[in-house]
Amino acid sequence: MARKLAAGNWKMNGVEADLSEVDALASAVEAATCEVLLCPPATLIAPMAARAGLMDLYVGGQTCHTAQTGAHTGDISARMLADAGASHVILGHSERRADHGESSVDVALQVGAAIEAGLIAIVCVGETEAERDAGVTLQVVAAQVAGSIPTGAKPEQIVVAYEPVWAIGTGRTPTLEQIAEVHDHIRSELAARRGGAAQDIPLLYGGSVKPGNAAEIFAVSNVDGALVGGASLKAADFGGIIAALSAA
Ligand code: PGA
Numbered sequence: 001m002a003r004k005l006a007a008g009n010w011k012m013n014g015v016e017a018d019l020s021e022v023d024a025l026a027s028a029v030e031a032a033t034c035e036v037l038l039c040p041p042a043t044l045i046a047p048m049a050a051r052a053g054l055m056d057l058y059v060g061g062q063t064c065h066t067a068q069t070g071a072h073t074g075d076i077s078a079r080m081l082a083d084a085g086a087s088h089v090i091l092g093h094s095e096r097r098a099d100h101g102e103s104s105v106d107v108a109l110q111v112g113a114a115i116e117a118g119l120i121a122i123v124c125v126g127e128t129e130a131e132r133d134a135g136v137t138l139q140v141v142a143a144q145v146a147g148s149i150p151t152g153a154k155p156e157q158i159v160v161a162y163e164p165v166w167a168i169g170t171g172r173t174p175t176l177e178q179i180a181e182v183h184d185h186i187r188s189e190l191a192a193r194r195g196g197a198a199q200d201i202p203l204l205y206g207g208s209v210k211p212g213n214a215a216e217i218f219a220v221s222n223v224d225g226a227l228v229g230g231a232s233l234k235a236a237d238f239g240g241i242i243a244a245l246s247a248a
Contacts, residue, residue: 002202004034005159005225006242007122008232009062009090009206014040021235022051028239029055033246034225038232039090042076049085060088060122063096066109068117078110078117088120090227092148094165104147112150115157122159122227123148124206125186129166137164141182142189151193155200160186161227167207169229176220179205183222211240218248 022038029036039060040048049059061081065072068079081089091114092107102110107123114121125144127137141162149158162182167173174182183203190198205217206227217223225245231237 002200002224004245004248005037005202005204006032006034006238006245007037007060007088007090007159007161007204007225007227008039008238009093009227009229010038010040010044010233011062011095011229012041013233014044016044016047018233019044019047019051021233022048022057024235025057025239025242026055028235028242029057031246032056032242034242036242037088039088042081042084045081045084045086052085058087059085060090060119061086062090062093064089064091064110064114064117064119066106066113068113078114078119082117082119086119088122088159089114090122090124090161092144093124094126094163094168098165104144107148108150111148111153111158115150115153120157120159121153122161122204124161124163124227126163126165126168126207129164132164132166137182138185141186145186145189146193155194155197159202159204160190161204161206162186163206163227169208171208173208173213173217176216179217179223180220183220187222209241211237211244214241214244215248218245 037058064078065075068077111121127140202224204225204227209226
């Protein structure tokens, strides 16, 4: 059985004052039976980690370079994230794939760098609306899974997040049947390469997860948690999602 994980992605949102939301999350984290992770912008990793240490909250980054040091102005390495207090890093998010042209080959190298630095890599995959309409969702997602995860990665070093691009920040979600179809397919693709160990890799759903739809999504087969954008910014909303996952 994969461990359950509620992960929040603050994206390019949040300044020091917003860390009060972390304090407001303390009781929800204390009551949780799942793992809870917040990935703030890089500027907030260290101060968030200082607060998170007082509760059972993991802190992560949102991307990392393929190298650990070097002449790469503006980039951040996995080793730096770990040094700042991160335990996880989101890689291959569709916004990175679209805005920065990151391919699955790039993502696989980032995952390797993350693992080298001792981080758990949350590898994001998902189809565009055009790909869903064209009926190639399962092929696209399978190719991203195969291409973005280095073969040497161990189950405890990776998490896979299925995030349909058209569901991110739109308020639209796939049907529960569509989520089940993709998650079952990802599980079987992982099993084909890794055998029984694939059962231990958490599969998160992401895209417009809210307190109101979390419970039904967490009841879907092979959904072990969520990667939450907008609803992770407010402790009340993210707390509701954590409670739904804990009850699932
Ligand atoms: P959303 O974002 O919850 O705001 O749709 C999800 C994500 O991009 O991880």
